[in-house]
Amino acid sequence: MEFAIKYLPLVILLIPLLSFLILSFFGRRLPRQGDWLAVSLLFIDLALSIVVFIAYSTLGKYSYTIDWFDIGSNPFSSPSKFTIGFVIDEISAIMLVVVNTISAFVHLFSVKYMEGDFKYKKYFAYLGFFTFSMLGLVLTNNVLLMYVFWELVGVSSYLLIGFWYEKPAPQEAAKKAFIVNRIGDVGFLLGIMIIFFTIGSFTFTDIFEQVSAGALQGKLLTAAGILLFCGAIGKSAQFPLHVWLPDAMEGPTPVSALIHAATMVAAGVYLTARIFVMLSPDALTFVTFIGTITAFISATIAITQNDIKKVLAYSTISQLGYMIMAIGIGAMAVGFFHLVTHAFFKACLFLTAGSVIYGLHHVQDIREMGGLRRKMPITFYTFLIATLAISGVPLTSGFLSKDSILAATIAFAEINGGITYLVPITAFLVAGLTAFYMFRLLIITFLGEPRNKEKFEHCKESPIQITLPLIVLSGLSIFIFYTPNPLSADAGWFLNLVKTPQSLLVGAKGAIYHIVDKIEFSELVHHAHYPAMALSLLIAGTGILFAYILYHWKKVDVDKITERIKPIYNFSLNKWYFDELYDKTAVALTMVLSRASAWFDNKIVDGMVNGAAYVTKMTSFFSGKFDNFVIDGLVNLTAGIVGFFGLIFRKFQTGKIQTYVMFLVFGIIVLYFIFR
Amino acid sequence: MGEVGLQHYLILSAIIFGFGLYALISRRNAILVLMGIELILNAANINLIAFSKYSGLGVDGHVISVFVIILAVAEAAIALGIILALYTNYLTVNLDEANTMKD
Numbered sequence: 001m002e003f004a005i006k007y008l009p010l011v012i013l014l015i016p017l018l019s020f021l022i023l024s025f026f027g028r029r030l031p032r033q034g035d036w037l038a039v040s041l042l043f044i045d046l047a048l049s050i051v052v053f054i055a056y057s058t059l060g061k062y063s064y065t066i067d068w069f070d071i072g073s074n075p076f077s078s079p080s081k082f083t084i085g086f087v088i089d090e091i092s093a094i095m096l097v098v099v100n101t102i103s104a105f106v107h108l109f110s111v112k113y114m115e116g117d118f119k120y121k122k123y124f125a126y127l128g129f130f131t132f133s134m135l136g137l138v139l140t141n142n143v144l145l146m147y148v149f150w151e152l153v154g155v156s157s158y159l160l161i162g163f164w165y166e167k168p169a170p171q172e173a174a175k176k177a178f179i180v181n182r183i184g185d186v187g188f189l190l191g192i193m194i195i196f197f198t199i200g201s202f203t204f205t206d207i208f209e210q211v212s213a214g215a216l217q218g219k220l221l222t223a224a225g226i227l228l229f230c231g232a233i234g235k236s237a238q239f240p241l242h243v244w245l246p247d248a249m250e251g252p253t254p255v256s257a258l259i260h261a262a263t264m265v266a267a268g269v270y271l272t273a274r275i276f277v278m279l280s281p282d283a284l285t286f287v288t289f290i291g292t293i294t295a296f297i298s299a300t301i302a303i304t305q306n307d308i309k310k311v312l313a314y315s316t317i318s319q320l321g322y323m324i325m326a327i328g329i330g331a332m333a334v335g336f337f338h339l340v341t342h343a344f345f346k347a348c349l350f351l352t353a354g355s356v357i358y359g360l361h362h363v364q365d366i367r368e369m370g371g372l373r374r375k376m377p378i379t380f381y382t383f384l385i386a387t388l389a390i391s392g393v394p395l396t397s398g399f400l401s402k403d404s405i406l407a408a409t410i411a412f413a414e415i416n417g418g419i420t421y422l423v424p425i426t427a428f429l430v431a432g433l434t435a436f437y438m439f440r441l442l443i444i445t446f447l448g449e450p451r452n453k454e455k456f457e458h459c460k461e462s463p464i465q466i467t468l469p470l471i472v473l474s475g476l477s478i479f480i481f482y483t484p485n486p487l488s489a490d491a492g493w494f495l496n497l498v499k500t501p502q503s504l505l506v507g508a509k510g511a512i513y514h515i516v517d518k519i520e521f522s523e524l525v526h527h528a529h530y531p532a533m534a535l536s537l538l539i540a541g542t543g544i545l546f547a548y549i550l551y552h553w554k555k556v557d558v559d560k561i562t563e564r565i566k567p568i569y570n571f572s573l574n575k576w577y578f579d580e581l582y583d584k585t586a587v588a589l590t591m592v593l594s595r596a597s598a599w600f601d602n603k604i605v606d607g608m609v610n611g612a613a614y615v616t617k618m619t620s621f622f623s624g625k626f627d628n629f630v631i632d633g634l635v636n637l638t639a640g641i642v643g644f645f646g647l648i649f650r651k652f653q654t655g656k657i658q659t660y661v662m663f664l665v666f667g668i669i670v671l672y673f674i675f676r
Numbered sequence: 677m678g679e680v681g682l683q684h685y686l687i688l689s690a691i692i693f694g695f696g697l698y699a700l701i702s703r704r705n706a707i708l709v710l711m712g713i714e715l716i717l718n719a720a721n722i723n724l725i726a727f728s729k730y731s732g733l734g735v736d737g738h739v740i741s742v743f744v745i746i747l748a749v750a751e752a753a754i755a756l757g758i759i760l761a762l763y764t765n766y767l768t769v770n771l772d773e774a775n776t777m778k779d
């Protein structure tokens with residue numbers, strides 16, 4: 001056991017990397033391009049992470065740190081040592097299992113789904129690389145290293161969204177995801193810088209120690225918290241940076257399940273949960289409202305979407321907003337609980353969508369589906385369980401986590417009062433909307449009569465490689481895995497293991513936020529539990545009922561309602577015009593700036609270069625003239641003088657002895673007269 | 677006129693040397709140049725013998741002049757050989773025309 005917790009985390013981290021390396025270099029030579037290797041390595045990884053989890057639950061928290069490098073004494077930072085290390089605590093141990101479970105089943109699913117793709121081995125290599133990065137992000141105990149893995153996750157997400165880069169849409173989507181994430185990452189990096197300059201260490205334990213000692217406080221602490229959270233806004237697709245996630249659905253569907261529903265987008269929530277204790281009241285207010293706004297906006301968009309994956313994408317954003325909101329209001333444990341339950345049922349939903357798309361040969365528009373229940377029973381029932389879970393129907397995991405969050409929002413509003421009552425109101429409204437749009441999706445896709453007869457005829461249930469992950473993941477959406485009591489998660493192992501830590505700034509008051517003691521808070525939550533449950537059941541039931549009335553029993557003509565509320569409908573269908581808004585503002589501004597800088601480059605910088613060239617040319621022209629006339633003139637003058645004398649002296653060189661003799665005699669006579 | 681003395685010999689010798697030098701310098705014909713050289717040598721011989729007679733050196737001057745004569749003979753033989761070779765090459769003994777090394 002001791003051994004397991006010490007060394008296995010590193011093994012778990014490196015196995016997917018191994019899969020990536022083997023498939024990248026030898027994939028072509030392996031039988032079946034090595035997919036069996038990737039799948040089996042991931043299942044081994046899953047088994048090992050369960051071992052680590054068991055080891056953790058008996059041995060407790062384990063953290064391991066080594067020195068990475070030393071930058072020596074310098075004026076910028078007092079300590080110069082950088083460390084790396086991993087930590088196994090309740091959050092990372094659970095995340096290990098979650099990430100590996102979903103990754104392993106997505107690998108299995110992909111074997112059939114991606115069959116025949118000409119980049120088959122590359123796909124599995126990328127999946128391994130992603131899993132490696134995600135596990136690194138989860139395991140690290142160090143915010144700098146987390147940033148490194150954060151970016152690696154972003155890169156693998158980019159590669160997988162743009163996996164079918166022969167088509168223009170995935171290219172654009174991959175670029176958009178990468179660039180939008182970069183905006184959030186800038187904030188994350190700035191937050192890390194603030195922490196490094198004030199605290200001088202990157203490890204979470206050091207940071208929290210110094211924050212509680214008061215090394216970082218006041219506005220700077222708020223700024224650090226909000227900036228770190230900016231990373232989460234990008235990665236977890238929170239408003240206003242949520243626009244990349246729906247486009248990311250251009251990637252293969254299992255990728256959407258793994259990355260854009262269950263794991264990578266949860267990284268932002270994971271980060272927020274990690275830094276929760278150091279968030280100041282104002283930062284927490286920011287977090288809460290971002291989460292609430294996100295949950296609401298994307299829920300309203302999801303209602304009108306017609307692409308099966310787009311509905312799920314917006315529902316993912318909405319649920320991520322829920323988790324962020326839960327952490328913001330101080331219920332970190334239930335936020336994290338929702339992350340885990342959501343990871344399973346949302347991965348299941350995406351994989352069932354993948355199964356439907358596989359069965360219908362790449363049809364994604366729900367208006368061409370319908371009646372699939374008869375053709376794909378397993379897919380239908382797994383989808384049903386996951387839909388019940390996300391809608392918050394009792395006996396499912398989603399009910400437990402969502403209900404705890406709703407209770408916490410009520411407690412939160414009771415403490416702070418005033419404008420904060422918007423949070424529970426929105427949360428309940430979103431719960432109703434979620435139930436409505438998820439059942440709308442279910443009814444249109446699986447119930448009723450087939451709309452596209454031809455496609456329907458050719459459709460059949462997917463093979464075992466696809467249905468097995470569905471069954472397992474939908475099974476994990478049932479309450480029994482988390483708690484024995486189907487109505488409350490409080491008695492379950494999960495919430496007993498993961499406890500909301502006490503904020504370091506307990507008692508601090510912000511503009512509208514008051515951080516209270518966690519015991520006081522949990523009592524209020526407990527108090528609010530049953531009213532919240534009753535209300536949420538009522539609202540979810542209403543949502544489901546409306547979905548049935550409108551889409552199944554067709555008591556009211558949907559088109560007529562749509563026609564009557566056309567502006568609102570279009571507003572939702574066009575995703576609140578966020579893309580257009582960003583096109584007109586941020587993108588346009590960027591274009592103007594880039595044009596201006598291009599102009600500056602072309603005219604000023606190039607002008608300076610050309611000017612320098614012109615000056616050089618002129619100088620060289622004159623120095624050329626100088627060379628030609630003065631220097632060459634001197635040389636030619638010398639030569640001319642020499643030549644002139646040569647002309648004279650050559651007269652004497654006749655080549656005739658007699659002349660020489662004559663000169664000789666003449667010379668002797670002259671010498672005679674001189675020396676006489 | 678008086679008695680013939682050393683200076684008479686020397687004057688004769690100088691005149692012959694002058695003729696020889698003139699012939700050496702001014703003649704174009706190689707044979708005539710050679711004859712000029714002979715004149716110069718004989719002028720020297722006259723000097724040698726004259727000094728020998730008036731300075732009481734015995735027959736030293738005579739001996740040297742015999743050597744000179746012998747040398748002159750050898751020289752004449754070689755020089756005539758050269759001239760002959762010159763003639764076979766250039767079909768002339770005019771020294772001005774034997775100027776191929778000048779160019």
